[in-house]
Amino acid sequence: MIKEKMIPSQIMEKKRIIFTVTSNLENDQRVHKTALYFHNNGWNVKVIGSQNVRCNPNYAQPYQTHRINVLFKKGFLFYAEFNIRLFFLLLFSRTDQIWANDTDTALAGFIASKIKRTEYTQDLHELFPEVPEVTHRKNVKAVWTKIEDLVFPHIKDGYTVCQSIADYYKNKYKIDLKVLRNVPYYKPYTGKRNEFANLKGKIILYQGAVNEGRGIEWIIDAMEYVENATFVIIGGGDIVDEIRERISKKGVSDKVIMMGRLPFSELEKYTLSADLGVCLLKEKGLSYYFSLPNRIFDFMQAHVPILATQFPEIEKIVVNYHTGRVINHYEPQYLAQQINEMLAMEINHEDYEKASQLFNWERECRNNLY
Numbered sequence: 300m301i302k303e304k305m306i307p308s309q310i311m312e313k314k315r316i317i318f319t320v321t322s323n324l325e326n327d328q329r330v331h332k333t334a335l336y337f338h339n340n341g342w343n344v345k346v347i348g349s350q351n352v353r354c355n356p357n358y359a360q361p362y363q364t365h366r367i368n369v370l371f372k373k374g375f376l377f378y379a380e381f382n383i384r385l386f387f388l389l390l391f392s393r394t395d396q397i398w399a400n401d402t403d404t405a406l407a408g409f410i411a412s413k414i415k416r417t418e419y420t421q422d423l424h425e426l427f428p429e430v431p432e433v434t435h436r437k438n439v440k441a442v443w444t445k446i447e448d449l450v451f452p453h454i455k456d457g458y459t460v461c462q463s464i465a466d467y468y469k470n471k472y473k474i475d476l477k478v479l480r481n482v483p484y485y486k487p488y489t490g491k492r493n494e495f496a497n498l499k500g501k502i503i504l505y506q507g508a509v510n511e512g513r514g515i516e517w518i519i520d521a522m523e524y525v526e527n528a529t530f531v532i533i534g535g536g537d538i539v540d541e542i543r544e545r546i547s548k549k550g551v552s553d554k555v556i557m558m559g560r561l562p563f564s565e566l567e568k569y570t571l572s573a574d575l576g577v578c579l580l581k582e583k584g585l586s587y588y589f590s591l592p593n594r595i596f597d598f599m600q601a602h603v604p605i606l607a608t609q610f611p612e613i614e615k616i617v618v619n620y621h622t623g624r625v626i627n628h629y630e631p632q633y634l635a636q637q638i639n640e641m642l643a644m645e646i647n648h649e650d651y652e653k654a655s656q657l658f659n660w661e662r663e664c665r666n667n668l669y
Contacts, residue, residue, distance in 0.1 A: 313343040316396040317389065319404040321381055323366060324348040325358055328563045328593060329424060329460075329481045330400055336664050338362040347388065349381055355562070375439070382407040390414060402427035402443055409450045421450070421457040423476065426464055426586035431512040432537070434584035447472075458667075461612045463589035479667050481593040485659035488602050488652060494572040498556065500527035501642050504573035504603070506566060506594055509536035512587055514579030514608070516542070517629040522551045524635030528642060533569060535560040570601045575641050578607040579629065591616070596658050598622070602651040604641055620654040621647065
């Protein structure tokens with residue numbers, strides 16, 4: 300949390316803050332926006348990530364970045380190696396504050412902050428022990444839960460993405476996390492783009508991680524019954540190969556396109572070119588059930604209706620602000636009917652503009668970081 304506004308650097312040395320995250324930085328919008336916020340408010344900012352996936356050698360930001368080179372690219376050994384390397388890097392770095400993103404950087408950041416006697420902030424993007432990749436693996440979940448048990452009762456300054464997760468940690472550890480929703484910068488809507496001109500019909504867009512529990516399979520199975528439309532998947536993740544196999548097996552290769560990962564700086568033009576956004580999550584743990592994905596707000600600002608799962612945080616936004624429709628069952632023909640109806644609907648741009656004026660990063664920071 301910012302304690303005071305900075306005095307210009309010619310009068311006093313800038314305060315230093317280090318953000319930590321296990322990603323390679325290129326697709327993490329929340330970390331980038333938070334780091335840029337501090338940079339623009341006069342802090343000396345450094346963001347530390349990893350080189351566990353292929354990195355763009357030309358990646359650059361107005362703040363400092365560093366990616367830790369790791370031998371192990373995934374699984375327990377990756378997290379263990381990353382946290383050990385991160386701990387020693389933090390220990391010998393000059394900083395006034397460590398801002399740890401998610402549970403998987405908490406241990407290294409918290410211990411380093413105690414030794415260095417620096418301020419520590421925890422930013423939780425999700426309920427980490429309850430994500431689908433963890434929650435059904437007893438031993439793995441036990442490790443992450445133990446880390447939270449060790450660190451979280453001592454958190455004095457922390458943030459999370461929605462009230463439901465803040466309430467969960469309040470009940471469990473008696474800590475007060477402030478809500479900082481993962482919303483985009485405000486940009487006035489200037490009209491629909493046409494980046495998908497070479498594709499057939501209207502565009503149904505999924506953007507985000509291609510991981511277990513994201514409901515991508517449901518859309519693929521429904522595409523047989525969807526009229527004059529193409530389903531575009533932008534993102535990479537753990538089940539990319541399984542998704543490709545399913546597309547082939549269902550015989551919808553002409554109606555489903557996978558574009559892979561895109562830097563967040565390029566994603567906006569494709570979001571603005573969609574006719575329908577999808578955010579259908581499986582109930583595979585409390586993290587998904589309580590989630591409020593950033594694509595809910597990305598589609599909102601692009602004036603793209605969203606078809607979403609009827610989970611509490613998602614429903615509060617989509618229904619109350621008239622930016623789409625929520626459902627709770629996903630049989631192929633029923634889902635196709637919902638998609639066909641939404642693709643035929645007129646868009647009330649006034650509703651989307653009102654919502655975008657409320658849910659944007661500038662307003663979120665002004666209300667919750669100052």
